[in-house]
Amino acid sequence: MAIKNDPDLADLADLAYQKDTLNLVSRTFAITIPLLPPPLERAVGCAYLLCRIVDTIEDASCLAAPEKVVLSELFLAACLNQKPISEFMQSCSTALELHPNLAERDLIAHTATVVRILHCCPANQQTAILRCISIMSQGMTRFHAKQNPLGLKNLQEFEEYCYVVAGVVGEMLTSLFAAHSSQFAQAIAKQESLAMAFGQALQMTNILKDSLEDQARGVSWLPQNVTQAELLALAIQKLDAALTYILFIPKAEFGMRRFCLLALGLAVLTLDKLAASKKTKHQPQKISRRTVALFYHFTLIAAHSNTLIKLFFYCAARPLKRVAIRP
Numbered sequence: 257m258a259i260k261n262d263p264d265l266a267d268l269a270d271l272a273y274q275k276d277t278l279n280l281v282s283r284t285f286a287i288t289i290p291l292l293p294p295p296l297e298r299a300v301g302c303a304y305l306l307c308r309i310v311d312t313i314e315d316a317s318c319l320a321a322p323e324k325v326v327l328s329e330l331f332l333a334a335c336l337n338q339k340p341i342s343e344f345m346q347s348c349s350t351a352l353e354l355h356p357n358l359a360e361r362d363l364i365a366h367t368a369t370v371v372r373i374l375h376c377c378p379a380n381q382q383t384a385i386l387r388c389i390s391i392m393s394q395g396m397t398r399f400h401a402k403q404n405p406l407g408l409k410n411l412q413e414f415e416e417y418c419y420v421v422a423g424v425v426g427e428m429l430t431s432l433f434a435a436h437s438s439q440f441a442q443a444i445a446k447q448e449s450l451a452m453a454f455g456q457a458l459q460m461t462n463i464l465k466d467s468l469e470d471q472a473r474g475v476s477w478l479p480q481n482v483t484q485a486e487l488l489a490l491a492i493q494k495l496d497a498a499l500t501y502i503l504f505i506p507k508a509e510f511g512m513r514r515f516c517l518l519a520l521g522l523a524v525l526t527l528d529k530l531a532a533s534k535k536t537k538h539q540p541q542k543i544s545r546r547t548v549a550l551f552y553h554f555t556l557i558a559a560h561s562n563t564l565i566k567l568f569f570y571c572a573a574r575p576l577k578r579v580a581i582r583p
Contacts, residue, residue, distance in 0.1 A: 270369050274301050277366070280359035281308055284522060287552060291514045296436055299381045302373045303428060305363060306335065306389050309370075311421075312360040314396050316352055317473045323351055324400040332393040334367070335386060341368045380435050388428035395420025407476035411490075414479035418456040418463070426455030426501075433505070433512055440512070443504045450501040454516070457494030460487065461523040464530055465542075484530075491527060492577055495520065499569050503562050513559040521551050524572045531576045 278301055279286040289301050313319070313327050327348050333339040348364045355361055363370075374382060399417055408414045430451040434441035444450075463470075463477045464487060470476055478487070502516045525543050558564040 267372065270373050271298065273366060273369050274298075274305060274373055277305060277359065277363055281305075281363060284518075284548075287548075288515050288518045291511045291518070293436065293509075293511050295378075295381075296432055296512070298373065299377050299385065299432055300429070302370055302377065303385045303388065303425075303432075305370045306374065306385065307392060307425065308360070309363060309367060310389065310392050310396060312352070312355075312357070312364065313348070314400070316355050318354045319351060321400040321403055325397050327351060328393045328397045328400070331367075332390060335371060335374075335389050341371055378435075381432060384428050384431035384435075387431075388424050391424045392420055395424075403475050405471065405474050405476055407478040407480045409480060411479045411482055414477070414482070415456065417477060418459040419452060422455035422459035422462075423452040424455065426451035426453070429455075433509075437506065437509050437512070439506045440504070440509060443506065444501075447501075447504060450497045450504070453494045453497035454501050454520075457491055457498050458519060458523050460491040460494065461526050464488070464491070465526055488527060488531060488576060491523075492573060495524060495527075495569075495573070498523075499566065502565060507560060507562075510559055514555045517555050517559050517565060518552065521555070521568065521572070522548065524569065524576065525551070527576050528572065 275290075278289060282304070285301075285304050289297055289304065291297075292300055309331060310328065313324050313331070316324070319327070327344070330339060330344045330347060334341045334344040345365060345367050348367075349361065352361055352364060374385060377385070395417075399420070402408065402413075408417060427448065430444060430448055434444060464484070467476065467478055498516075498520050502513060502520060505513045505516065507513065522543060525547065529543065554568070558568060
């Protein structure tokens with residue numbers, strides 16, 4: 257249920273909190289979201305923090321699956337104005353008292369702040385964000401009971417999980433982008449499935465990157481009986497769709513193109529690290545801050561050129577594809 261309000265009435269202190277918290281909970285999104293035009297920056301930043309709350313509940317090792325279900329349902333009800341936000345904040349803060357990530361605990365304690373920003377967004381933005389939060393919360397509720405050390409039962413379930421966690425975010429971004437740019441709306445018409453694949457690709461990258469950490473806490477989101485090479489191949493297919501998606505964004509929407517190009521590029525570079533570790537049998541290394549900074553500056557030029565974007569992707573993905581096609 258969207259609440260109509262004036263985006264200009266968003267409290268400056270609330271927006272400052274949103275910006276500060278993005279820096280604390282996500283190094284990547286803290287540098288990519290500000291690239292968007294201001295109305296999109298505010299909405300996407302708000303949406304990310306709401307999604308991060310859902311994700312925090314899912315990842316909290318101090319919570320049992322039934323507790324996660326209750327908190328996810330309570331959070332969604334609070335976002336939809338079906339229950340007081342204070343009820344969720346109190347319940348979740350108490351449940352996460354032993355959660356080691358202080359920034360995420362602080363975000364939970366400021367859920368009302370983020371929801372206030374949401375309610376100051378235009379109605380069409382609220383609708384897109386709330387649809388995303390609803391599908392994500394309800395989807396994760398289904399998957400809480402599936403958490404186990406062995407992984408998801410098959411590839412279909414893996415793709416479904418990637419959809420409810422991130423594919424739906426791609427759909428939300430497309431709705432926000434299309435409302436902002438009529439030229440993009442016309443270009444992406446009947447190609448909206450590319451957005452879902454984009455989101456799934458980013459989530460697959462994260463799952464592969466974090467698989468050892470997840471296993472250390474007794475959870476695996478990898479599909480059973482599927483090799484890493486097969487998963488890398490699937491991720492590359494999704495990233496091919498992401499590349500096509502970016503090329504549909506008009507060059508005039510430079511911020512939107514850079515936002516998406518950074519996400520695509522960092523995912524490919526991360527998968528390259530994973531592919532290299534598969535060949536050397538060493539633990540994969542994270543992308544360095546220097547690499548992130550260099551690619552960030554590269555996008556200043558590349559986002560203007562479809563040729564440069566395609567050239568980067570094909571060059572960066574070439575070694576990955578050689579590894580991915582080998583089971």
